[in-house]
Structure formats: C-alpha cells, structure tokens
Amino acid sequence: MSDLPSLTAHDLACRRGDRLLFKGLNLRLESGRGLWLRGRNGRGKTSLLRLSAGLGAAAAGELRWGDEPIKRSESFRHQRVWIGHQNALKEDLSAIESLQFLARLHGRRHDLPAIQAALAAAGLQDRARAAVRTLSQGQRRRVALARLVLEDEPGLWLLDEPYDALDVDGVRWLGGVLRHHLARGGSLMFASHLPAEADGPVVDTLDLDQQA
C-alpha cells in the first residue's frame, strides 16, 4: 500500500462576501482517516471542502498536500476526487456515457465493462442505458457516486453531502464504499447532516459551529 500524503490546513480562514465563515482553522487528515464536517447551514462546510479541493482561494492560511501547497502539487491533481453538491451529469447522455466521460476525463478506467460494473455496484444495472434526464434525484446521486468505485488507488475523497437524496440501501452501499476506501489507506473528508450510521465509516468529526 503506497503512503498517501496527508492534507494539512494551517491557520485557514475563509470569507464569503464580507462574512468571515471561519478563521484559524487547523487540521491534519492522514492516510486511512476520515473527517466528518458538521455544523449548521452557512457555517462553511461546503466552502472548506471546496478550498480543500482547490476551488477558490482562502482568505488566509494554506492547504498543503504532503509538503507542497495543493495548487502546485502534481500528485494532488491525480489523487483528489471531488464530488460536489452537483452531480456533473448531462441530462441528454445516458448514465453509462456520463460516467464514462467523467472517468475518462479524470484518467480512470473507462472501458465499458468497468463502467457497467460500477453502475451495477451502485444498484443501477437496469437503468444504466437510460438518459440521465429520466433518472430520479437519488439515482443521479448514485451515478455520480459510482465514480468512487472506479478509483483503484487510494486517494483523497472530498464529498459534499454524499448521502443527499440516497435511500436506505444507497446509504448502506455508500457506507461500505467509504469503509473500504479508509481500510485501504485512502483519506476522506465529507459534509453531512445525517446522524452517524452504525455501519458507516469510522471518522473523526470537525464541528464548524465551534470554529467561528
């Protein structure tokens, strides 16, 4: 198992408009660890995830991947997986085509059997050829999250409300995927409002309500 660098934030501050969401935030996310971001709406969970993904600039402080700043790190570009609130699927493409495009774009396995297997793992084998337009919100979320199944190497997963719109089966499936990811040495940061699942991944929590 290769050693995944750790993500560190030092004295991080984030500003939205003229409002300071958080400041002086320090964190260290090591290989094999998960971090669950909690906090009320508007506390900056999504902003922290976006900053960690390299979207946007911090008001102060720095995020590093190993010993390099994330924006300059070549390995970070390959090892970071960001699934935001939006699913990044195209209404007019089928689930297979959408997922295949994302996998190809990110340089992951994108042959048809691999894509079909990923969708089957997400419980969408019957709907794989259907246009995304015809899928429900929960099914769309599953297609977006099926990308995680195509991740062969442990990396840093940044997931914004991954459980959003998922049903009970979906939550259990995702919990299993995340547990497996942590067990093989990947690292994970996610925001969620759901109470911790009994069989979900074992994670540390960061409560942003106490950061402001």
Next chain:
Amino acid sequence: MTYVKEEIGFVAILARDLRLASRRRVDILLPLGFFVVAVSLFPFGVGPEPNMLRQIAAGVVWVSALLATMLSVSHLYAADHADGSLEQMLLSPRSAYAIAAAKASAHWCLTGAPLVLCAPLLGLLMDMNSQALLILTATLLLGTPILSLLGGLGAALTLGLRSGAVLLILLILPLCIPTLIFGAGAVSAAESGVSVEAHFSLLGALLLLTGLAAPWGTAAALRIAVE
C-alpha cells in the same frame, strides 16, 4: 491505472459535446437559421438591385456569420457551469487550456462549419460570381474558427452574469473587427483584381495568434468563474 495525456482530455470533451449536440439537433439549426434569415433581410432593406447586392454581398454574409456565431456562443459554458461539469473538468488532470480549446473546437464544428457550408448558397442568392464565392468560403473557413475562439473567451468572461449574452457581444465584437476586415476585404480585393494573398496571410496569422492566446485567456476566466 491512469491515462493522462492532454489529447485524451481534448478528445473526450470534444466527443462529448458533439454527442450532446446529436441528441439536440434543433440547437444546431438555430444559428444557421439566424444566418440565413439575416442575410436574406438585406435584399428587402436595400432593394433588389443586383449590382448593389453584389457589392455588399461579402460584407453582409460576413457580418451575419459573425453575429450568428456570437449569439450561439454565449451559452457555451453555461450548462457545464450549472451542472457542475465545469468544476470536474477544471479539477481533472487535464490542462484548462485543452478544455478551452476543446470547447471552442466543438463550437466551431457545430456552428462555424455549417455556416461555411451554407455561405456559398447565400452568396449565390446575392448574385456573387463563382470566383468571389470561392474566396468568400475560403475566408470564412479561416475566419470562423477565430470567431469561435474569441466567442469562447467572451463566454468564459461573462459566465454566470445575468446579462451575459449582451455583454459578451459588446466585449468580443470589437476584437472580431480585424477578422471581419480581412475576411470581407479579400472578396472585394479579388473583384478589383488585386492579389488576395495578403488577406489570407493575415487571416492565417490571426487564426494562429487567437488559437494560441484565446484558450489561455479562456482558461484563466473559467478558473475565476468556478471559485
């Protein structure tokens, strides 16, 4: 297993955009329809005098192609921005330059190329002779990629703005003036018996320059838009 080559990102985005367009064929016909209608308005406006039409034909076709391109380019990044695809593209290992180049190329294939194919017919309508038609088509073939590249830059700069489409036209049209001058100028030069070589060289130079600079600017604008 990772496949990281720039051309793969370029081809993947281009192929996806062409496939998306094939699912919505009407969208391709809209700029083309605008182009045809705009050109055919001129005989009504200036009168059906063949000499007059022949004189203004190249300019009319060029200006209409320019406007058709600008109208269709304003949504180039909007859908990808709204559904999160743009974020995924910019966070992928592909360079933003390749992404911008792929999007502009897709736009040219879907708008520029049909305009080039349609232009000789409209030229014929305006009573242009065969030599002028040939030159008009050739200048459009060189010129429309420039318009797609500049339009892509404008679309990226105005991404997420409420009156983006109008702002785009105001921002980018002045940059298109040199292309318009050399494009339409080549046809009038040929008609007055002057060599058109200089016009084509300048159009080629403009294409190279825009091809190098516009995706770079587009990439920077896109990074700002997703922040």
